[in-house]
Amino acid sequence: MGEAPAFFVDNLQNGFSTGFGLKSKGFETFTDVGDKTFVIGGANCDSASSVGIQIYDKSTGKWVIPTVLGTKPKTCKGHSAILLNEDRIMISIRGSTLDDCIWFLEVDTEYVKEQKKDFGTEVVAWSKGVTGEAEKPVVISGPSGVGKGTLINMLMKEFPSMFGFSVSHTTRAPRGLEKNGVHYHFTERNVMENDIKHGKFLEFASVHGNLYGTSIEAIEAVADSGKRCILDIDVQGARSVRANYLDAVFIFICPPSMRELEERLRARGTETEEQILKRLRNAEAEIEQGKSSGIFDYILYNDNLEECYENLMELLGLGGSAPINQKPSSKVIDPPSNHSVSKINNKMVINCETKEVGNEAKNLIILDVSSLRGGAPGRTRGLNIHAIDLFSDGLNGIHELS
Ligand SMILES: Nc1ncnc2c1ncn2[C@@H]1O[C@H](COP(=O)(O)OP(=O)(O)OP(=O)(O)O)[C@@H](O)[C@H]1O
Ligand SMILES: Nc1nc2c(ncn2[C@@H]2O[C@H](COP(=O)(O)O)[C@@H](O)[C@H]2O)c(=O)[nH]1
Numbered sequence: 001m002g003e004a005p006a007f008f009v010d011n012l013q014n015g016f017s018t019g020f021g022l023k024s025k026g027f028e029t030f031t032d033v034g035d036k037t038f039v040i041g042g043a044n045c046d047s048a049s050s051v052g053i054q055i056y057d058k059s060t061g062k063w064v065i066p067t068v069l070g071t072k073p074k075t076c077k078g079h080s081a082i083l084l085n086e087d088r089i090m091i092s093i094r095g096s097t098l099d100d101c102i103w104f105l106e107v108d109t110e111y112v113k114e115q116k117k118d119f120g121t122e123v124v125a126w127s128k129g130v131t132g133e134a135e136k137p138v139v140i141s142g143p144s145g146v147g148k149g150t151l152i153n154m155l156m157k158e159f160p161s162m163f164g165f166s167v168s169h170t171t172r173a174p175r176g177l178e179k180n181g182v183h184y185h186f187t188e189r190n191v192m193e194n195d196i197k198h199g200k201f202l203e204f205a206s207v208h209g210n211l212y213g214t215s216i217e218a219i220e221a222v223a224d225s226g227k228r229c230i231l232d233i234d235v236q237g238a239r240s241v242r243a244n245y246l247d248a249v250f251i252f253i254c255p256p257s258m259r260e261l262e263e264r265l266r267a268r269g270t271e272t273e274e275q276i277l278k279r280l281r282n283a284e285a286e287i288e289q290g291k292s293s294g295i296f297d298y299i300l301y302n303d304n305l306e307e308c309y310e311n312l313m314e315l316l317g318l319g320g321s322a323p324i325n326q327k328p329s330s331k332v333i334d335p336p337s338n339h340s341v342s343k344i345n346n347k348m349v350i351n352c353e354t355k356e357v358g359n360e361a362k363n364l365i366i367l368d369v370s371s372l373r374g375g376a377p378g379r380t381r382g383l384n385i386h387a388i389d390l391f392s393d394g395l396n397g398i399h400e401l402s
Pocket of ligand 1: 142144147148149150151267268303304
């Protein structure tokens with residue numbers, strides 16, 4: 001069954017009256033979800049080309065400015081929007097590359113519902129659609145010194161095009177060879193606390209006396225590169241990530257014994273005696289929670305490093321020959337000003353009609369949304385796009401774009 005498009009846009013003129021008493025800048029779309037109308041773009045934008053959100057609550061007759069989480073589309077000369085599954089709005093951005101064309105505004109997903117409770121406000125969350133087969137992020141936890149970093153480095157060295165590291169923020173000082181932006185984003189506590197307050201972090205925790213956290217931007221950056229994201233975070237962080245509905249594989253790395261853990265920490269030589277003792281004290285509780293909390297899908301013992309690495313690879317489906325990650329496409333999809341979107345079962349159809357003298361061309365972009373995975377916080381994976389050229393003389397061709 002076909003469904004009518006939520007609306008058609010982009011043929012609006014500057015100053016167009018929206019019927020809601022708003023002065024339009026010509027970029028708005030209006031999508032009804034239950035009692036609410038989501039106005040995307042336009043009057044409340046920080047600039048004419050960025051995408052702002054307002055909500056009109058029909059039950060109260062009031063306008064609400066929601067807390068907006070996630071990274072929003074950078075520019076928008078026009079867009080279309082259509083409701084998908086009652087909990088998210090699909091946005092197609094005009095004149096953008098395939099990598100940047102399809103976005104989702106989550107309005108009532110589990111993640112958004114949870115954030116509404118925390119913020120005590122209306123909340124919406126952006127999540128960009130990414131093509132390719134990149135798999136779920138991998139969360140790796142375990143006590144300090146167990147070998148998480150060592151295992152992750154081995155994985156990234158052997159499969160550089162497959163895995164990308166989520167660079168955390170921390171208030172601790174850099175160690176000898178650590179580089180800002182590579183190992184961590186080293187930051188001031190007040191700056192990080194302010195960003196946390198504004199919803200920029202997927203999770204954060206006070207670990208061994210310092211603040212650590214994963215920004216939503218850090219995981220989005222990895223997803224955008226078409227790679228599988230690896231997070232190295234403590235148990236509290238893993239618990240928050242689970243609670244925040246990040247669709248990920250959770251792995252806990254366990255030491256063979258406390259004695260061995262202590263030897264590794266001391267041999268690494270990066271902490272003072274006081275810090276080592278603090279990390280060891282915390283390790284006992286972490287191991288206890290790692291084994292019993294139900295947060296983790298897998299527990300790996302890192303006794304012999306090579307064996308543990310083999311087990312990790314096996315668990316990530318890298319036992320045989322490694323699958324090649326699909327690179328993000330730089331193809332340009334350019335829905336024209338009068339493009340519209342409609343929904344037919346699990347397919348979204350972006351209708352791009354262009355009229356040239358003597359040649360009327362119709363270009364349909366078909367987006368299969370049945371295989372979408374993940375979502376906010378982070379990217380929506382599994383985008384599957386085909387373009388169909390229809391000319392006046394009939395069907396001309398189908399191209400697979402992703
Ligand atoms: N299986 C192993 N056998 C012996 N030494 C190991 C093993 N795995 C890692 N190590 C060593 O233990 C030390 C700690 O490892 P690593 O720095 O990877 O731990 P970590 O879990 O990332 O710690 P942190 O959480 O503090 O960052 C390193 O010197 C590393 O070379
Ligand atoms: N909750 C989070 N924990 C994190 C994050 N980044 C790192 N960590 C954990 O901190 C300890 C100590 O790390 P170190 O580099 O100072 O040795 C370790 O357990 C890491 O897993 C984060 O973003 N969030």
